[in-house]
Amino acid sequence: VQLQASGGGLVQAGGSLRLSCAASGRAFSSYAMGWFRQAAGKEREFVAGTSRSGGSTAYTDSVKGRFTISRDNAKSTVYLQMNSLKPEDTADYYCAADFSIRRSPSPMRNDYFYWGQGTQVTVSS
Numbered sequence: 001v002q003l004q005a006s007g008g009g010l011v012q013a014g015g016s017l018r019l020s021c022a023a024s025g026r027a028f029s030s031y032a033m034g035w036f037r038q039a040a041g042k043e044r045e046f047v048a049g050t051s052r053s054g055g056s057t058a059y060t061d062s063v064k065g066r067f068t069i070s071r072d073n074a075k076s077t078v079y080l081q082m083n084s085l086k087p088e089d090t091a092d093y094y095c096a097a098d099f100s101i102r103r104s105p106s107p108m109r110n111d112y113f114y115w116g117q118g119t120q121v122t123v124s125s
Contacts, residue, residue: 001025003116005095010122011085019080021095021116028076029053032098032105034112035069035080037091037121044094048080049105058105062088085123092118 007019019035034049048069049058057069066085071078078095096112098105106112 001031001097001114003095003097003114005093005116005119008093008119008121010124013085013087013123013125015085015123016081016083017085017121019082019093019095019119019121021078021080023076023078023097028071029073030099032100032102033069033071033078034096034098034105034107035078035093036096036109036112037089037093038118039088039091042091044109046107046109047093049098049107050078051102051105056104058107060107082121085121087123087125090121090123092120094118 002024005021035047036044037047038044050069050071054071068081095116097114098112
């Protein structure tokens with residue numbers, strides 16, 4: 001599986017960005033997807049996840065109500081719509097694939113086997 005993330009950039013606080021992650025190499029609908037982020041000097045943390053069908057999603061508390069994860073299995077792409085961005089959302093954002101079958105998207109970094117390259121998001125105050 002190859003994952004290609006895009007859509008990062010510089011935005012003012014309160015603004016919006018939409019990240020995309022295009023997948024190839026295996027049937028996209030056969031695995032769950034997640035978005036993680038890593039700020040400078042910090043550990044990589046879970047942001048949002050979606051099940052294989054998109055019917056189940058999960059979010060870290062700090063982004064609930066502001067971020068929305070979605071997927072288009074026909075396009076083999078997962079999205080992260082980020083609204084009301086804050087300076088503390090500044091980080092490199094990574095998409096990742098989880099091949100295990102779970103009841104809900106996993107927030108655990110080690111459950112994701114394939115990773116895309118990061119896309120940088122910078123939110124200015």
